[in-house]
Amino acid sequence: MLKLAKLTDYATVVMTAIAAEPAQLHSAQELADRSHLPAATVSKLLKMLAKARLIEATRGAQGGYRLMRSPESITVADVVDAVEGPIAVTSCSIHAGDCSIESSCGTRANWRLINEAIRQALAAVTLAQIAAPMRRAGTMPAENPITFHPRKAKRNSDAPIPATRPAAD
Amino acid sequence: MLKLAKLTDYATVVMTAIAAEPAQLHSAQELADRSHLPAATVSKLLKMLAKARLIEATRGAQGGYRLMRSPESITVADVVDAVEGPIAVTSCSIHAGDCSIESSCGTRANWRLINEAIRQALAAVTLAQIAAPMRRAGTMPAENPITFHPRKAKRNSDAPIPATRPAAD
DNA sequence: CCATACAGGACCAAATTGGTACGATTTGGA
DNA sequence: TCCAAATCGTACCAATTTGGTCCTGTATGG
Numbered sequence: 001m002l003k004l005a006k007l008t009d010y011a012t013v014v015m016t017a018i019a020a021e022p023a024q025l026h027s028a029q030e031l032a033d034r035s036h037l038p039a040a041t042v043s044k045l046l047k048m049l050a051k052a053r054l055i056e057a058t059r060g061a062q063g064g065y066r067l068m069r070s071p072e073s074i075t076v077a078d079v080v081d082a083v084e085g086p087i088a089v090t091s092c093s094i095h096a097g098d099c100s101i102e103s104s105c106g107t108r109a110n111w112r113l114i115n116e117a118i119r120q121a122l123a124a125v126t127l128a129q130i131a132a133p134m135r136r137a138g139t140m141p142a143e144n145p146i147t148f149h150p151r152k153a154k155r156n157s158d159a160p161i162p163a164t165r166p167a168a169d
Numbered sequence: 170m171l172k173l174a175k176l177t178d179y180a181t182v183v184m185t186a187i188a189a190e191p192a193q194l195h196s197a198q199e200l201a202d203r204s205h206l207p208a209a210t211v212s213k214l215l216k217m218l219a220k221a222r223l224i225e226a227t228r229g230a231q232g233g234y235r236l237m238r239s240p241e242s243i244t245v246a247d248v249v250d251a252v253e254g255p256i257a258v259t260s261c262s263i264h265a266g267d268c269s270i271e272s273s274c275g276t277r278a279n280w281r282l283i284n285e286a287i288r289q290a291l292a293a294v295t296l297a298q299i300a301a302p303m304r305r306a307g308t309m310p311a312e313n314p315i316t317f318h319p320r321k322a323k324r325n326s327d328a329p330i331p332a333t334r335p336a337a338d
Numbered sequence: 339c340c341a342t343a344c345a346g347g348a349c350c351a352a353a354t355t356g357g358t359a360c361g362a363t364t365t366g367g368a
Numbered sequence: 369t370c371c372a373a374a375t376c377g378t379a380c381c382a383a384t385t386t387g388g389t390c391c392t393g394t395a396t397g398g
Binding site: 174175176207209210213227228229230231232 | 385386387388389390394395396397398
């Protein structure tokens with residue numbers, strides 16, 4: 001558990017496929033073929049990703065999708081946000097007022113911290129790293145830990161991490 | 170999204186209630202009252218927590234539950250594991266063979282890393298910290314970041330973080 | 339021996355999620 | 369000009385998951 005939605009996993013796969021050739025347009029059909037996922041589902045994902053402005057769509061014949069930012073600047077956290085909405089491990093970790101005993105509960109701030117730490121782990125991985133041909137855990141620098149400072153979170157994007165592929169076809 | 174189950178949130182609340190007085194026994198009914206949650210649900214949770222050996226049960230009249238380890242040594246990650254099972258952001262991040270294109274997919278190892286980072290964030294928070302009366306983010310040392318080393322993960326338990334309370338009653 | 343309390347399932351209802359379908363709109367090219 | 373290729377948006381259905389309840393059994397203290 002504490003799993004992310006299957007669609008999110010799919011989304012990273014699709015995004016990676018686009019990132020492989022950032023310059024050119026990719027139709028939903030093409031991406032579905034390449035990632036071995038149902039076309040309808042891929043199409044739905046692309047719409048979500050476009051709405052989040054991670055990719056941009058060109059309509060009409062010969063149209064398709066293209067990244068709006070460089071693969072280096074798009075992270076897994078971006079994809080998760082686009083598909084699942086803002087990360088929130090607990091209902092109160094973002095929205096206030098969802099909890100009846102809020103006033104007597106000092107825990108809100110701390111869930112927020114856990115939330116931040118998780119977000120950072122996801123934000124430390126870029127599409128470029130995912131797309132890089134089979135970089136492995138052991139291959140990485142291993143010298144840039146994801147550091148989590150309770151007060152002011154410090155971001156450090158240097159962990160090499162890719163996405164899963166769903167059981168497809 | 171990327172949310173954990175409501176039951177997990179409940180579980181942390183219940184565990185905190187027990188941790189407040191680790192020495193004595195707490196019946197399911199008492200804990201339900203204290204946490205403002207339905208007794209049946211609390212009972213179910215306690216069974217799960219007991220099966221995971223985070224708490225131990227004493228049967229019969231005057232029976233109840235008690236922590237099996239100190240509040241300092243029980244973390245949020247333990248609770249999550251007990252209620253939701255092992256943390257796995259993607260299906261392939263733990264079990265191999267769930268994915269058809271596994272052999273051609275170099276991303277598995279990297280999801281594992283994200284998974285580890287998240288686990289560490291959860292493991293950095295103990296029941297004792299949650300139970301501590303309203304410790305706030307600003308109050309903490311702020312000098313012991315949760316550090317994530319790709320190769321060999323280094324644990325650092327010094328982040329102060331509590332749990333939410335569900336909208337109950 | 340009975341009231342209290344946990345053990346362990348079976349079970350159901352509701353919410354969420356994955357996935358599909360369809361009509362509308364835009365665009366390039368024959 | 370008209371058609372085909374694409375996306376847009378939304379509504380919808382089916383399946384899984386989740387939250388929650390209940391019931392029967394077992395242990396224990398008074």
